[in-house]
Amino acid sequence: MADEEQLSAVIVDDHPAVLAGVAHWLSSGTPPIRVVTSGNDVRVAWLGEGAQADVVILDLHLGGPTPAVGDLRRLVQAGRRVVVYSMRADDVIALQCLELGALSYLTKAEGAEHLLQATRAAAAGQAYTAPSLAGALAGDRSAHRPVLSVRETEVLIQWFQSQSKEFVAQRLGISLSTVNSHLEHIRVKYAMRGRAAPTKAALVARAIQDGFVQLDDL
Amino acid sequence: MTESRAPRDHVHPTMRIALLCVVSVVQFGLCVRPLVEYAYQPRWVAVAAFTVLALVTATCGVWVVRRMPIPAAVVVIGTVATLAASAGATHVLPPGGHFGTPDWSFGLVGWHLLLLLLERVPVLLTALAVHLTASLGQFLLAGVPDRAEIGAAGIVAFGTASIQLAVVPLSRMLHRRSRQAMSVTAERDRLITRVMSAEQWEREQRTVFAGQLGVTLPLLADLADGVLDPRDDDTRRRCCLAATQLRRLFAENDEVPDPLVHEVTACADEAERRGVEVSLAVSGAAVAVPSDVRRELTSPVVATLAAARSYARVSVLRTHEDVRVAVMADVGTNVVTATSPLVEIDCDTYGECVRMEARWRTRNS
Numbered sequence: 001m002a003d004e005e006q007l008s009a010v011i012v013d014d015h016p017a018v019l020a021g022v023a024h025w026l027s028s029g030t031p032p033i034r035v036v037t038s039g040n041d042v043r044v045a046w047l048g049e050g051a052q053a054d055v056v057i058l059d060l061h062l063g064g065p066t067p068a069v070g071d072l073r074r075l076v077q078a079g080r081r082v083v084v085y086s087m088r089a090d091d092v093i094a095l096q097c098l099e100l101g102a103l104s105y106l107t108k109a110e111g112a113e114h115l116l117q118a119t120r121a122a123a124a125g126q127a128y129t130a131p132s133l134a135g136a137l138a139g140d141r142s143a144h145r146p147v148l149s150v151r152e153t154e155v156l157i158q159w160f161q162s163q164s165k166e167f168v169a170q171r172l173g174i175s176l177s178t179v180n181s182h183l184e185h186i187r188v189k190y191a192m193r194g195r196a197a198p199t200k201a202a203l204v205a206r207a208i209q210d211g212f213v214q215l216d217d218l
Numbered sequence: 219m220t221e222s223r224a225p226r227d228h229v230h231p232t233m234r235i236a237l238l239c240v241v242s243v244v245q246f247g248l249c250v251r252p253l254v255e256y257a258y259q260p261r262w263v264a265v266a267a268f269t270v271l272a273l274v275t276a277t278c279g280v281w282v283v284r285r286m287p288i289p290a291a292v293v294v295i296g297t298v299a300t301l302a303a304s305a306g307a308t309h310v311l312p313p314g315g316h317f318g319t320p321d322w323s324f325g326l327v328g329w330h331l332l333l334l335l336l337e338r339v340p341v342l343l344t345a346l347a348v349h350l351t352a353s354l355g356q357f358l359l360a361g362v363p364d365r366a367e368i369g370a371a372g373i374v375a376f377g378t379a380s381i382q383l384a385v386v387p388l389s390r391m392l393h394r395r396s397r398q399a400m401s402v403t404a405e406r407d408r409l410i411t412r413v414m415s416a417e418q419w420e421r422e423q424r425t426v427f428a429g430q431l432g433v434t435l436p437l438l439a440d441l442a443d444g445v446l447d448p449r450d451d452d453t454r455r456r457c458c459l460a461a462t463q464l465r466r467l468f469a470e471n472d473e474v475p476d477p478l479v480h481e482v483t484a485c486a487d488e489a490e491r492r493g494v495e496v497s498l499a500v501s502g503a504a505v506a507v508p509s510d511v512r513r514e515l516t517s518p519v520v521a522t523l524a525a526a527r528s529y530a531r532v533s534v535l536r537t538h539e540d541v542r543v544a545v546m547a548d549v550g551t552n553v554v555t556a557t558s559p560l561v562e563i564d565c566d567t568y569g570e571c572v573r574m575e576a577r578w579r580t581r582n583s
Contacts, residue, residue, distance in 0.1 A: 091501055109497065132499055139502025141538045153537075160501060161533045161544040161575070167568065 006031065007123045010050040011038035013059040013085070018108070022057060022085070025112040026119060033119055042071040045080070054123040057115075058102075060086045060093065067093055069100065076101035079198040081122040085115065091136035098190055101197025104128040105136075125202045127187035135160035137186060146189035155182040229393045230337055231285035237333040237385070238282045241275050244329055249322035256320040258310045267307035267323060270299050271330060278333055293334050297345055300330045304349055308356045316357040317371035324353055324374070328382040339386055350379060423471065430467050434460045455551070459524040462488045466516055476504040479534055481516050482543060486532050489523040494530055494547075496523070502536030511578050514558040515543045518565070518574040525549040525572075544575040 009026055013019050019038045026033040036049040040062065044050045056075055060067040067086075075082050083104040084097045094105040103126065104118035110130050118128035129137070138156040148156070151172070158168040159179070169176045188207040191200035249268065258264040274296045281288045288296075307323035308316070315321055327349055335342035357363065357371060437460050440446040446453045462485050469484035470477070479500050486496040507515065523530055526547035535542045548570045555563060561578045 089499065089501075091503070132501070135499055135501025135533065135535055139536055141503060157535060157537075157542065160499065160535060161531070161542075162546055162573065163497070163531055167546075167571075167573075170568065171566065171573075 006034050007055070007120065008034045008036045008053045009055040009057055009119055009123075010036055010045045010053040011057045012040070012042050012045055012062070013038070013057075014040040014061075014063045015059075018059070022115065025115060029112075029116045033116070033123075042068065042075075045075060054081065055119050056080050056082045057085050057119065058082050060084055060097070061088070069093075069096065072097060072102060073100050076197045076199055081125060081199060083115070083118045083122050083128075089132050091139055094133055094136040095140060095142070098133075098187075099194045101191075101195075101199045103199055103203075104130065105133045106130045107132045125199065125206065127184065127191070127203055129156075129159070129183045129187060131160050131163045134183070137190070144193060146186075146193055148186060148189065152182050152186050155179055156186065159183070229389065229396050230287075231282070233385075233389045233392070234278075234282045234288075234333060234336055235285075237329065237336065238275070238279055241326070241329045241333055244326050245271060245275060249326055252320050252322040256312055256315065258312065258320075260310065263306050263310045267303035270303040271323070271326060274300055274303075274330055275333070282333070287337070288334065293338070296334045297331065297341075300327055300334065301345065301349060301352070303327070305352055305356070308353055311360075313360065314367070316353070316360060316363075316367075317374040321374075325378045325382075328378055332382055332385055336385075336389060342386070346379065346382065350375060427467065430463070433463060455525060458488075458492065459521065462520045462524045466520055470509065470512070477509075478507050478512050478515065478541070478543070479504070481512060482519055482532060482534055485516060485519050485523050486530075489526055489530060494523070494526045494528060496526075496530045496532060499531075499533045501534070505536050505541060505580060507541060507578065511560050514561045515541065515576045515578055517558070518553075518555045518563055518576045519543055519545045521553050521555045522547050522549065522572060522574045525551060525553050539579060539581050541578045541580060542575060543577075544573065546571060546573045548572075 011019055011022050011026075013022065019040075023035040023038060026035055033055075036053045037044050042058070042062065045053070045056045045058070058068070058072060058075070060069070060072070062068050062071075072082060072084065082102045083106065084094075084102045085106050085108065086093070087108050089107045089109065097105045103122040106114055106118055107130075110132060114128075114130045118130065121128035134156045138153060138160055154172060155168060158171055159165065162168060162171075165176055165179050169179050172179075184207070188204055191203045245268075253264060253268055277292060278288055278296065281292070304323050304327040308321065312320055317324060328346060331342060331345045331349065335345060354371075354375070363371070433456075437446070437456055441448065441453070446456075448454070448457075465484045465488045466481050469481045472480060474480040483498065486498050490496050519532060522545045523532070527550055528548055530545060530547035532545045533543070535544075549572045550570075553565070553572055553574065555565070555574065557563060558576075561576045564573075564575045564577065566573045
């Protein structure tokens with residue numbers, strides 16, 4: 001983790017107001033996150049300072065009707081840590097982004113706090129599951145979805161419904177860190193299926209180090 | 219396909235019954251007399267031909283009177299027998315009898331062929347042509363006719379053949395008209411059915427509305443009578459509840475792809491109009507939820523949103539085993555919801571915040 005140094009991010013979004021707002025949120029957070037560059041084209045994440053940023057905050061709908069899934073795949077394959085920040089709450093696209101290796105999927109209805117947490121987690125190579133993404137995971141009915149325990153499912157659902165981890169912990173009678181570790185475990189389960197990506201491999205490796213996952217599970 | 223076949227089945231049997239009558243009348247009303255009066259050499263051939271034709275008529279009658287199509291085998295045998303009888307009867311005509319009064323079989327055979335082959339027009343035309351050619355051939359072989367004989371024969375042959383051939387376009391036209399009439403009738407029936415079902419739907423809607431206006435009507439009556447004070451908080455809360463219930467009720471009948479979300483959105487919209495900050499989240503692919511279950515699922519949302527003060531979080535989640543509609547809101551008072559046999563309702567209070575969840579299991583496991 002880059003604790004000593006200030007974290008840096010690059011923002012790709014086609015709305016100037018969103019760019020300015022996100023830049024403001026990041027720079028006014030505690031600790032602040034430095035926005036090295038931003039723009040309405042994904043090239044800013046590949047060139048100059050943008051190529052060195054810790055986290056890429058990517059809007060999936062860059063001007064066109066089709067989501068920029070190809071750009072996301074190329075960034076992730078290059079080992080970049082991507083937080084997808086989308087206008088739409090679309091479960092299918094959210095799950096597809098996780099499948100490709102994005103560390104977070106946030107909808108723009110989810111405010112500054114979730115974006116800051118997701119960006120910090122991504123800078124450390126960790127996944128962040130926002131409530132909308134928790135809903136998408138809980139509602140996942142695809143045939144190849146990973147098997148979640150009853151408690152994990154309940155954590156996802158309560159988090160989706162309440163948007164408050166304190167509430168989830170209180171309701172389920174567990175500690176806040178247990179809520180987080182459940183969410184992390186779920187993301188590791190998702191990272192272990194489907195296409196390989198450097199970010200997903202790092203997530204799984206970390207989970208093994210932390211003892212979340214046994215080698216037998218793989 | 220069945221619709222276009224029905225009128226055909228209707229026209230041809232009727233035509234065949236008419237032809238059966240024509241054949242019977244012509245054979246027994248007009249042909250018996252020449253058969254008795256003229257000297258056929260030998261007579262038994264003429265009698266046998268008459269009998270064969272009578273048998274063909276009787277056999278066809280078995281199917282025709284029951285309005286059934288004549289089987290193909292019967293048609294083939296009947297046609298061959300008819301043509302053979304025609305040839306036999308024509309062969310034994312007295313000299314100079316061709317196409318004249320003694321030639322009883324010429325016209326009759328044409329009617330037989332029509333009766334047998336009404337639905338098989340190409341075969342019918344071929345058979346009639348064979349019949350006419352054979353008759354003409356026999357006429358010419360019987361001796362060189364003079365001009366008057368040729369003229370008379372031509373008139374008879376032409377007259378008979380054209381009357382019989384006219385039956386073919388006649389039956390086709392009838393068939394076409396009948397099919398048009400049938401399709402018009404079917405269209406009218408469809409319209410009547412749609413009108414009736416629309417009327418029934420409207421009646422049902424009135425009943426449903428009347429049943430669900432229960433909270434609204436006494437409230438309006440009390441407000442009108444001055445029993446309730448509109449400034450009173452409790453009255454306002456009851457108005458909010460009634461308004462939210464009505465909004466949900468109106469949304470219930472809209473034609474939308476996802477009715478559950480549509481109804482929940484309507485409730486959220488009503489709360490937003492009051493200034494409540496509502497965050498609505500929907501996850502999981504839409505599943506079909508029966509309207510009575512939808513009513514039960516949304517009723518906690520209606521009650522909680524109507525009581526919400528400043529914010530509410532509403533969520534709809536469809537997983538592989540259940541549908542969950544949850545709402546969290548800061549409410550001032552206790553929210554009361556009826557328990558339901560269809561859905562599980564779960565209610566908790568955390569300080570000012572109330573969490574209400576209705577859950578419907580899509581799989582009864």
